[in-house]
Amino acid sequence: MANDVWVYIEHKEGAVTPMSFELLGIGKTLADGFGSNLCAFVVGEGIDAIAKEAGTYGASKVFAVDAGVFKGFRADAYAKATAFLFDKYKPEVALFRATSQGTDIAAAAAAQLGSGICSDAIGLAVDGGKLKMTKAAFGGNYTVTVVNEKSQPQIATVRPKAFAMPEQDASKSAEVVKESFVVDEASLNTKVLEFIKSAVAINLVEADIIVSGGRGLGNAEGFDLLKELAEVIGGGVGASRAAVDSGWITVDQQVGQTGKTVKPKIYIACGISGAIQHLAGMRTSDCIVAINKDPDAPIFKAATFGIVGDYKQVVPKLIEKFKGKLGK
Amino acid sequence: MKIVACVKQVPDTEAEVKWDIPGGKLKRDAMDCVTNAFDEYAIEEALLTRENHDGEIVAISMGPEKAMDVLRNCLALTVNEVKLCTDAAFEGSDTFATASVLAAAIKKVGDVDIVYCGKQSTDGNTGVVGAALASILGWSQLTYVSKIRSIDGAGKKIVVERAIEGGTEVVEAKLPAVVSVLKGINEPRLPNLMGIRKASKMEIPQWNAADLGVDTGKVGTAGASTKVVEIAVPPPRGAGEILKGEIEDMANTLTDKLIDLKVIK
Ligand SMILES: Cc1cc2nc3c(=O)[nH]c(=O)nc-3n(C[C@H](O)[C@H](O)[C@H](O)COP(=O)(O)OP(=O)(O)OC[C@H]3O[C@@H](n4cnc5c(N)ncnc54)[C@H](O)[C@@H]3O)c2cc1C
Numbered sequence: 085m086a087n088d089v090w091v092y093i094e095h096k097e098g099a100v101t102p103m104s105f106e107l108l109g110i111g112k113t114l115a116d117g118f119g120s121n122l123c124a125f126v127v128g129e130g131i132d133a134i135a136k137e138a139g140t141y142g143a144s145k146v147f148a149v150d151a152g153v154f155k156g157f158r159a160d161a162y163a164k165a166t167a168f169l170f171d172k173y174k175p176e177v178a179l180f181r182a183t184s185q186g187t188d189i190a191a192a193a194a195a196q197l198g199s200g201i202c203s204d205a206i207g208l209a210v211d212g213g214k215l216k217m218t219k220a221a222f223g224g225n226y227t228v229t230v231v232n233e234k235s236q237p238q239i240a241t242v243r244p245k246a247f248a249m250p251e252q253d254a255s256k257s258a259e260v261v262k263e264s265f266v267v268d269e270a271s272l273n274t275k276v277l278e279f280i281k282s283a284v285a286i287n288l289v290e291a292d293i294i295v296s297g298g299r300g301l302g303n304a305e306g307f308d309l310l311k312e313l314a315e316v317i318g319g320g321v322g323a324s325r326a327a328v329d330s331g332w333i334t335v336d337q338q339v340g341q342t343g344k345t346v347k348p349k350i351y352i353a354c355g356i357s358g359a360i361q362h363l364a365g366m367r368t369s370d371c372i373v374a375i376n377k378d379p380d381a382p383i384f385k386a387a388t389f390g391i392v393g394d395y396k397q398v399v400p401k402l403i404e405k406f407k408g409k410l411g412k
Numbered sequence: 413m414k415i416v417a418c419v420k421q422v423p424d425t426e427a428e429v430k431w432d433i434p435g436g437k438l439k440r441d442a443m444d445c446v447t448n449a450f451d452e453y454a455i456e457e458a459l460l461t462r463e464n465h466d467g468e469i470v471a472i473s474m475g476p477e478k479a480m481d482v483l484r485n486c487l488a489l490t491v492n493e494v495k496l497c498t499d500a501a502f503e504g505s506d507t508f509a510t511a512s513v514l515a516a517a518i519k520k521v522g523d524v525d526i527v528y529c530g531k532q533s534t535d536g537n538t539g540v541v542g543a544a545l546a547s548i549l550g551w552s553q554l555t556y557v558s559k560i561r562s563i564d565g566a567g568k569k570i571v572v573e574r575a576i577e578g579g580t581e582v583v584e585a586k587l588p589a590v591v592s593v594l595k596g597i598n599e600p601r602l603p604n605l606m607g608i609r610k611a612s613k614m615e616i617p618q619w620n621a622a623d624l625g626v627d628t629g630k631v632g633t634a635g636a637s638t639k640v641v642e643i644a645v646p647p648p649r650g651a652g653e654i655l656k657g658e659i660e661d662m663a664n665t666l667t668d669k670l671i672d673l674k675v676i677k
Binding site for chain 2: 096159160183184185190191192193194196198199200201202203204216217219220222224225226227228229231232234235241275277278279280282287289292293317318328335336338342343349350367371373374379385386388389390391393397402404406409410
């Protein structure tokens, strides 16, 4: 209904993680700001459980588009369902996670509706009855705040982990509204043939801890040491572009402007100088640790804690200390 | 096969950013500009597709006159044709307007099989133009593409790999398709001297709003649904602490401090 705030719940063929419900936290804050309701919507096949679970994270109403044609994410199919819902219920705000799925569907649905979109928002606030959306531009050297005065809903994709997770409360439940909307398979352009799971277990965008290496590692073996540290503290392994371009690690682990944007609670940069394009991808991390042998390296300006030294000496010491203190 | 590569001119990431604050826009004319890094992969993929499947490449850019430079670079890389979509009315376009202009240009080129775009621009960082373009054209939307597995021009089919969260998705799609590519899909080549020399003398054809049949009320600042209300410099990170002492002591202190954050289990 008018003024309602809608959150898209993403899933992979019916599988969710708590992060799927992440935006119900900020969604609630915005709905309170508008004096309206927080709603969620899910598209897929066999998604009853997901719709119900959204209620436990604070949605008061959940719209579910459930049909065989929506098994497995396909941008065109999901965007059509989304545009249908927006057209029918006219929400004020629609939030998507700035993941591949969230961005794909938000961009396509916005285009179908001729709507504006703010992507990768890191700030959202209601101010004088309007939604103010803030995003980083130019490698995070600037933030730009926009309002959408013309189109409804106001669509934003939101950087993962930019806002706090909502508390789950099993006693809460939502009204689930089932929509019988389908699209004709023949009208769709794509078919997923297979999904090859990555050998890298940790998705950097969701990781709370990342140990990253740069050119300063000197060789691919340097990453073995970083992986060991990451394992001890339960983190993922990232890299600078220089390390990726040297062939020491795969490109899907690159952090920065032409790689991934990450926001872990702890980011440990080893042998990374801190170029603006690297900082663009990690400067909003909660705690940044820099290990670099050059005391003038720019990374120290962004660091919460810094150690000036050779990573080959520092990292094994950290592994030893962590193992001892964590009883591993 | 007819291939389009969409390219954008962006400020050099190292360059000083100059804003037109009241207008909420960049002063693009006053800044050092380069080809958007992701678009270099799009151009290269277009060249590779042409090598493997024949056909011709049209590189399209929307931007001010100055954006000619990036198209000239495309010509030096031997694309067959370039088109600069430029009009005072396009200035201040949001992503939907940009995609609308590019869609109009692609329709005007006609009979296009594949459109290559970069994943996102390094200035606006929106990463939605490729998807919006596919949606407006009603073509296959293939984003985050890390590899082209096969293209069947006669059968009007393409199979690509998409690098998404947790792994690689293999997707078969109908042509025409809009394919936005990631870093790593290829190694962009550099233009050679002869190419550069030839390109320097070539004419850059321009299309304005009237040529494209674009409604000027729906693009640019006039059509943008999002309006910039504030541009700010984010607060600097608090002064960090450089640990002192022997490695043994520094490692001891650091591990204590990190464990205190209660993130490590
Ligand atoms: C358009 C564009 C996009 C880009 N996108 C990205 C991106 O997405 N991500 C990215 O990371 N970069 C990106 N870059 C590249 C970026 O500009 C830097 O070149 C890159 O980040 C440098 O990587 P680095 O810090 O590992 O290497 P360097 O800058 O070479 O730094 C290596 C550091 O290691 C230190 N060191 C050396 N030996 C040791 C040792 N034994 N122990 C400890 N420290 C040591 C050195 O003091 C130095 O500070 C981009 C560039 C451009 C132009």
